[in-house]
Amino acid sequence: MVKKRLIPCLDVAGGRVVKGVRFQDLRDVGDPVELAERYSALGADEIVFLDVTATIEDRRPPLELVEHAAASLEVPFTVGGGIAELEDARALLRAGADKVAVNRAALERPRLLTELADEFGAQAVVCAIDAKGGEVYTHGARRARGVSAVRWAVKAARHGAGEILLTSIDTDGTREGYDLALTGAVAEAVTVPVIASGGAGNAGHLSDAFDAGADAALVASIVHERPELLPALKIALKERGWPIRS
């Protein structure tokens, strides 16, 4: 049986890891690759790097960071932020990323997911969805798109996304638990794996997300503050009976 994954997410801005609350008030928490290596050593099952300023500033993805991470990490990693076309993804994957996460560009042109899947395989294509009140938002939670997150997730998977990274803007950074209604609705509507994101505060929250149908759980604030929580979370989840990698 495939294990439930714990995935530290590193929000990157200007080459540094940052973390905000509800997508606002970003503060510096460290060097991306150093942090990723530390999390890997502590048992992270994957790493996600999201360039949170890329779309807003219309910049292209951080290739140097990816090359550095690819050479030193021994667990898989996904890179997202600012991927607008096939060649952006190709550059990231050739630089060593295992998967790319596409957000706004896919929403505006779903066919991009198909092009990516046809070229690199669906397993390398993550569709990142940010939702507030069940509706899709882009531009760092600044712009409502008038589309239901569940409906978009289904469409994205049909177009070629091999995984959905589902972030609730409502719960992001609050440490009050994942958005279980949203997670459950998306996990039930699609057959690709779903990563729950936004709101992890303790092992119970992760367990609840898995109960709701998530295949993996993103963690940020709690492990940035106390990285040693990562192995503790894994042990606690194992004790609750979840299949977790030792």
Place this chain on the structure above:
Amino acid sequence: MKVVLADYGAGNLRSVCAAFERAGAEPVVTTDPAVVREAPLAVVAGVGHTESAARGLEERGLAEALRDRVAGGRPLLGICVGMQLLFGESEEGGQGLGLLAGPVRQIQARRVPHMGWNALSVSGGELLAGLDGADVYFAHSYAAEPEEPVTVATVDHDGPIVAAVERGALAGVQFHPERSDRAGAKVLTSTITWSRSA
């Protein structure tokens, strides 16, 4: 030891290179069929759609070089889509190298792609010695269904999926050793030892 990675255009080769370096080898990425033909160990690795990968191998003359190697008994390792390319027709599209008998079919499971860490059930071979029960990282929607007795490991994802094959100097792993932490490092160390004796 020199390890040559056949570059077909879409592969994630940097990670595989780094992992072979950590295992003490000297990896080289090339599109040159002659270099692939003569290497002590050749590897086909990375992410990619089987159709575009197969086309990339054929167009560059790499497919022929790989077939020559296998005909001459020189070691070849396929990783992930590289393992699928050792087989015949793929439901994803395209035709593999046909070095091993059997098709590549879409995985039938509640969640596809088969994504994440899963425990190996090892039944033989050299590359996965000592790794029965070890978790390694998978990311694939299609899997080989060998029609000859080459399977040396399976993994359970709503039913068994072939995780590794070996036949003489030819081997394939469906998971990503370069992203499978300590267990993956062990696979690559064993692969180097195996290729020296193969």
